[in-house]
């Protein structure tokens with residue numbers, strides 16, 4: 001596999017062979033709803049957390065790719081687009097100026113197309129500062145505040161309607177039945193016990209069949225409000241709210257949030273505040289599973305850094321559906337001989353797939369996933385996020401999400417880390433707790 005170029009991506013000032021963009025500060029974002037007020041169309045692309053992030057519409061350029069070099073090729077395409085671009089950016093903060101949204105297949109052998117998409121309009125909000133970016137490939141187009149506002153207004157003029165649950169909406173089985181999934185888990189445990197690997201992540205799917213077309217914008221707003229500590233993503237029908245940050249790059253700093261170890265909140269005793277600390281943070285099995293995930297991230301990130309910090313113990317992250325063992329990692333990126341730090345995509349290429357979604361060792365786990373899961377993961381558990389012209393970006397792991405396959409068919413995915421002590425019934429139950437965000441946002445109920 002070719003190694004990623006670590007040179008930061010820099011647009012050439014003044015050139016306009018291709019993309020042209022203007023970014024303007026915008027003061028009128030409703031502080032209550034933040035960006036959510038703009039998530040009104042089902043084709044919105046989003047990256048939202050606590051009311052901030054990015055919402056985009058339209059498409060000015062697109063790159064698609066499959067195979068083991070998908071990250072490198074995407075980065076090379078982005079570099080070429082930037083080399084011919086003319087960028088006016090009043091703000092110069094991560095996410096302003098030219099950006100591309102992206103989603104990548106989990107597997108290097110997947111036929112699913114990984115993609116980078118340059119939108120036409122982007123609304124951004126970070127630390128209270130809001131902006132609007134307008135991007136065009138029309139050499140004659142006027143680049144002004146009026147033109148940018150008009151481009152945005154054209155997308156907002158006809159919002160898509162919300163929908164109410166219908167009697168015939170239902171949740172059906174996916175590729176594997178529940179019993180087949182439990183069998184796959186039992187087989188996975190045997191491979192771990194045989195010493196072939198220390199951790200394996202096995203996923204399964206369920207399918208939502210809706211009577212009327214899915215109201216994607218409504219689903220995204222519900223996810224973003226309910227799962228405000230997660231990153232609510234939408235890229236070409238891949239939607240969800242992920243609690244796991246694969247890598248975020250802001251100038252010379254990289255951050256990751258590693259999760260592994262899960263406890264369902266549904267059956268937790270209401271009068272026992274110490275329950276997650278005792279049952280999750282006090283469990284040898286869960287701590288072992290978490291340690292494997294954090295080691296896989298820090299060992300791979302380390303060569304790109306000059307310093308790195310993470311707490312020695314994971315903390316308990318409380319989400320509406322589950323508690324997770326979580327570790328936040330912050331690193332200063334090492335500067336190369338040319339004075340550059342790696343781009344967010346270069347780090348994604350190095351880090352994906354972590355043990356949180358694949359296993360350890362990666363190659364053994366990857367082969368077993370193909371053998372035992374019988375699932376085409378597509379973009380599930382792959383990197384999803386955005387990159388800007390400076391190489392900054394945020395790439396989450398596409399978890400707690402779904403793929404909209406047709407307007408009335410939505411495939412939900414969830415997986416579990418399998419270690420030596422894993423029990424098939426418990427792992428099956430855990431997948432239901434991980435499906436819950438999407439099940440609720442779609443207005444469905446899980447089978448009891």
Ligand SMILES: C=C(O[C@H]1C=CC=C(C(=O)O)[C@@H]1O)C(=O)O
Pocket residue numbers: 201203244259260261262324355356357399400413414415416417418434
């Ligand atoms: C693979 C998933 O979750 C991963 C992330 C957090 C906790 C996990 C766990 O406890 O098994 C999984 O490793 C998923 O949500 O589909």
